[in-house]
Amino acid sequence: MIDALSAIGLVKAFGPTRALDGLDLGVSTGEVHGFLGPNGSGKTTTIRILLGMMRADSGSVTLFGGDPWSDATSLHRRLAYVPGDVTLWPNLSGGEVIDLMGRLRGGLDKARRADLLERFDLDPRKKGRDYSKGNRQKVALIAALASDVELLLLDEPTSGLDPLMEESFRQIIREEKSRGDRTVLLSSHILAEVEALCDRVTIIRDGRSVETGTLASMRHLTRTTVEAELTGPPIGLADLLGVHNLRIEGRCVHFDVDSASLEGALRILTDVGVRSLVSQPPTLEELFLRHYQQEDTSKVHQ
Amino acid sequence: MNRPIGATLAGTGQLVRLIVRRDRVVMPLWILFIALVPISYAATFDTLYPTAAARAQFAETSGSAAGFIALYGRLYGSSLGELVTWRAGFVPIVIGLISILTVIRHTRSEEESGRRELIGSAVVGRNASLVAALSATVGANIVLGALLAAAMVSQHLPASGSIAVGAQFFSAGALFAAVAGVTAQLTSSSGSARGIAVIVLGVAYLLRVVGDVSYRSGGTFAWLSWLSPIYWVQQIHPFGGNRWWPVALTLAAAMMFCILALMLSERRDVGAGLFAPRLGPAEAKPSLSTPLGLAWRLHRSLLAGWIFGFAVLGIVLGGLSESVADLLQGNPNLQQILARMDGHAGLVDVYLGSVMSILGLIACAYGIQATLRLRSEESSGRVEQLLSTSVDRFRWAMSHLVFSALGPAAALATAGVTAGLTHGINTDDLLQTLAQILGAALVQLPAVWVLTAITVALVGCTPKIAAAGWGALAACLLISLVGTALQLNHWILDISPFTHTPKLPGNSLSLTPLVTLTAIALVLTTIGTTALRRRDFPIG
Numbered sequence: 145m146i147d148a149l150s151a152i153g154l155v156k157a158f159g160p161t162r163a164l165d166g167l168d169l170g171v172s173t174g175e176v177h178g179f180l181g182p183n184g185s186g187k188t189t190t191i192r193i194l195l196g197m198m199r200a201d202s203g204s205v206t207l208f209g210g211d212p213w214s215d216a217t218s219l220h221r222r223l224a225y226v227p228g229d230v231t232l233w234p235n236l237s238g239g240e241v242i243d244l245m246g247r248l249r250g251g252l253d254k255a256r257r258a259d260l261l262e263r264f265d266l267d268p269r270k271k272g273r274d275y276s277k278g279n280r281q282k283v284a285l286i287a288a289l290a291s292d293v294e295l296l297l298l299d300e301p302t303s304g305l306d307p308l309m310e311e312s313f314r315q316i317i318r319e320e321k322s323r324g325d326r327t328v329l330l331s332s333h334i335l336a337e338v339e340a341l342c343d344r345v346t347i348i349r350d351g352r353s354v355e356t357g358t359l360a361s362m363r364h365l366t367r368t369t370v371e372a373e374l375t376g377p378p379i380g381l382a383d384l385l386g387v388h389n390l391r392i393e394g395r396c397v398h399f400d401v402d403s404a405s406l407e408g409a410l411r412i413l414t415d416v417g418v419r420s421l422v423s424q425p426p427t428l429e430e431l432f433l434r435h436y437q438q439e440d441t442s443k444v445h446q
Numbered sequence: 447m448n449r450p451i452g453a454t455l456a457g458t459g460q461l462v463r464l465i466v467r468r469d470r471v472v473m474p475l476w477i478l479f480i481a482l483v484p485i486s487y488a489a490t491f492d493t494l495y496p497t498a499a500a501r502a503q504f505a506e507t508s509g510s511a512a513g514f515i516a517l518y519g520r521l522y523g524s525s526l527g528e529l530v531t532w533r534a535g536f537v538p539i540v541i542g543l544i545s546i547l548t549v550i551r552h553t554r555s556e557e558e559s560g561r562r563e564l565i566g567s568a569v570v571g572r573n574a575s576l577v578a579a580l581s582a583t584v585g586a587n588i589v590l591g592a593l594l595a596a597a598m599v600s601q602h603l604p605a606s607g608s609i610a611v612g613a614q615f616f617s618a619g620a621l622f623a624a625v626a627g628v629t630a631q632l633t634s635s636s637g638s639a640r641g642i643a644v645i646v647l648g649v650a651y652l653l654r655v656v657g658d659v660s661y662r663s664g665g666t667f668a669w670l671s672w673l674s675p676i677y678w679v680q681q682i683h684p685f686g687g688n689r690w691w692p693v694a695l696t697l698a699a700a701m702m703f704c705i706l707a708l709m710l711s712e713r714r715d716v717g718a719g720l721f722a723p724r725l726g727p728a729e730a731k732p733s734l735s736t737p738l739g740l741a742w743r744l745h746r747s748l749l750a751g752w753i754f755g756f757a758v759l760g761i762v763l764g765g766l767s768e769s770v771a772d773l774l775q776g777n778p779n780l781q782q783i784l785a786r787m788d789g790h791a792g793l794v795d796v797y798l799g800s801v802m803s804i805l806g807l808i809a810c811a812y813g814i815q816a817t818l819r820l821r822s823e824e825s826s827g828r829v830e831q832l833l834s835t836s837v838d839r840f841r842w843a844m845s846h847l848v849f850s851a852l853g854p855a856a857a858l859a860t861a862g863v864t865a866g867l868t869h870g871i872n873t874d875d876l877l878q879t880l881a882q883i884l885g886a887a888l889v890q891l892p893a894v895w896v897l898t899a900i901t902v903a904l905v906g907c908t909p910k911i912a913a914a915g916w917g918a919l920a921a922c923l924l925i926s927l928v929g930t931a932l933q934l935n936h937w938i939l940d941i942s943p944f945t946h947t948p949k950l951p952g953n954s955l956s957l958t959p960l961v962t963l964t965a966i967a968l969v970l971t972t973i974g975t976t977a978l979r980r981r982d983f984p985i986g
Contacts, residue, residue: 195834197983217838225834231827234558234635236743237726240734247735248835269725273558273635284831297834 147206148173148295148327149194154203156189163189164200165351171329176321178342179331180432186351187331188228191299195225208294221250224288228299228331230280232272238283239268245287257290263312278304289316296320296328302337310337317341335432347432355431362431367400369424370409375417384408454712457570461578465552473586476544481593484534484611488601491529494779501529511769515662516655517762519680527598527607527685531614538679539651541590541615542622545583546643549626552579555636557717576627576711580704583623591616607685614679617696621675622647624703631710633719650674675699737837737845745816745849752812752853756805756861763801764865764883768872770797795952798869798886803944805861806890807923809854813898814915816850820905821912824984839979847902847971854894862887886950892963893943897922899970906977909985
């Protein structure tokens with residue numbers, strides 16, 4: 145697969161603060177890539193570097209194989225960007241902004257524009273100053289989605305949307321995905337959204353990527369929760385390496401197990417005899433929390 | 447209104463402190479500046495008209511000139527204090543304008559930006575921000591009035607009259623602050639709220655002009671003056687009657703507007719106006735397809751306002767030239783001073799030249815304002831969306847700088863034409879006069895461009911302190927206003943580009959300074975736009 149964009153070892157300092165500290169990010173053509181991190185972790189700075197608005201202090205970045213700083217305008221014809229905090233011109237109507245942005249990107253699909261206006265339930269006649277945060281975001285989203293571009297850079301695009309509109313957004317992104325030729329970089333701190341939409345995920349913290357890969361491969365790195373009702377006592381389970389938080393209540397067992405030890409643990413259970421079994425794959429939430437908790441405890445130890 | 451009014455005012459004191467803190471530089475500056483203006487008038491009149499006879503003669507000629515009556519109002523006596531108060535007749539309008547801007551800035555602008563909601567969610571009553579803005583502005587006007595009175599006493603003017611002038615300025619400011627308090631409730635856009643209040647101020651001024659000019663010719667419209675609060679405060683007659691009832695009248699009106707504003711504020715939602723927001727078009731016109739098309743939408747109403755203002759200024763100042771000629775004829779002192787400023791030109795020409803130079807300085811304000819639009823687009827984050835399209839930074843910057851460069855040109859040309867026409871009617875050769883005065887207006891442009899270009903360079907190189915462009919203008923203004931009078935060192939005068947513009951009309955047009963200034967402006971603009979293309983975006 146060809147990379148739509150890639151960043152290697154990005155470093156960017158603003159005065160004494162290091163916003164990016166060796167960040168790596170790779171997004172292949174046609175994928176929806178989740179870009180996860182808490183507020184202030186460097187997501188927006190990364191996107192601004194990808195857009196050629198800022199220059200990294202060190203590291204390399206390519207967009208469609210080009211240099212986003214020097215080839216900005218030609219590369220920008222192929223992408224659309226929705227900033228996290230959308231501000232509009234107070235005296236321009238939403239419809240005017242959508243059309244202006246579309247024209248500046250080199251054209252707008254009128255039917256698509258009408259369809260999106262309806263699905264996002266937006267009145268395009270209101271002036272910029274009269275829109276709520278969510279509606280401003282919709283204006284930017286419609287402008288981006290109605291343009292025929294290869295890459296969508298979405299910076300926390302649903303942070304102002306209500307749950308109903310969030311669902312519309314997910315539906316639309318799924319449709320984009322099914323077209324197969326649109327690439328989406330979706331920065332977010334809403335895990336459910338990323339879980340629902342993304343093929344691959346990059347998790348960043350303090351300007352550094354701490355994890356990257358498919359959701360499936362990431363789950364390998366973490367624990368599955370198992371709940372089982374047995375016919376006898378689970379002998380040897382407590383001694384198995386990789387089993388954590390074991391709780392035995394009569395014939396019921398609860399435990400978390402590392403992916404590597406899952407097979408061994410299940411063998412012990414089936415040897416005893418299983419009446420019922422519930423196992424839960426790790427959610428992204430847990431993945432996320434584990435990364436941050438680890439970092440926090442390691443900081444405490446220092 | 448079931449709630450006690452006190453509950454809606456919770457937190458007002460803290461908001462007043464917040465306003466004072468946010469305006470801690472601007473507020474003292476304008477207070478000080480305005481308080482000092484009449485002192486400079488006192489010093490000037492004292493020098494030019496040292497005797498009672500000379501003052502009486504001045505009052506005779508200029509007190510009845512239509513142009514002066516329009517600009518300052520009627521003259522009620524010829525004592526030094528009365529002349530100074532009359533000469534400062536335009537100042538209450540400036541105070542009214544500043545008061546309007548201050549109140550809107552801390553009420554409707556706050557709501558429009560959403561900051562009001564943040565504050566409203568804390569323990570703050572719904573009327574608190576309105577009352578805080580009004581209190582802070584009225585408070586600033588009290589300080590201004592007191593300072594002014596003290597300053598006038600220091601010029602050996604009678605204390606009672608000095609206090610009356612202070613009351614005059616204070617009550618004008620308080621009244622228009624209250625007017626702005628009302629208009630801030632009307633629309634959801636701070637621009638419209640500001641616009642309506644400024645229109646009220648403008649109408650008040652115009653009513654006084656029409657009424658007073660009509661009065662001079664014994665006309666039937668003299669009563670129109672009574673509709674204008676600006677006329678009311680002039681009825682105080684400082685240093686003459688020192689009457690207090692106009693102060694009471696004006697403050698009563700201000701109180702009524704304050705109560706009206708509070709009632710309106712009670713009846714509306716945060717963020718909403720009394721007038722429903724107007725809807726815009728659902729689709730953009732074909733003209734809104736380029737950065738320039740967008741810039742036109744963003745600049746056009748401000749530019750139209752400036753051009754209109756310059757047209758009016760041109761009419762008034764051009765119309766005054768005849769009275770200036772009369773005035774100079776009777777005063778050898780003044781003739782001497784003007785001759786020292788410029789020995790080769792006729793006196794009316796010197797007057798017109800200095801008027802155009804001042805118009806040039808005023809036009810700089812538009813150039814700087816239009817240039818700083820680049821900064822507000824950047825810090826608001828709007829530019830991010832624009833620059834993520836195929837628009838590059840240079841093209842975006844140029845779309846705004848077109849207005850910085852051509853806006854002052856349009857304004858100056860308009861003032862040149864209107865001044866040329868009004869003055870030309872009084873002379874034998876209308877066309878030649880028109881051409882001369884238009885030329886005198888347009889030679890200011892290269893100097894205007896230099897100041898604008900300084901701002902461009904600041905926006906590019908040191909975006910966080912780009913507003914320092916105003917400082918450059920203030921320096922030039924100071925040099926122009928006091929430079930010759932104080933007979934400053936020549937190298938200080940040379941700092942201002944306006945020192946180098948040819949003194950037209952009346953002198954020969956030399957191209958060298960014009961070309962040099964334009965070249966400097968081009969270099970500075972290039973430095974600014976180059977830096978703009980190289981630095982990080984956006985800087986907050």
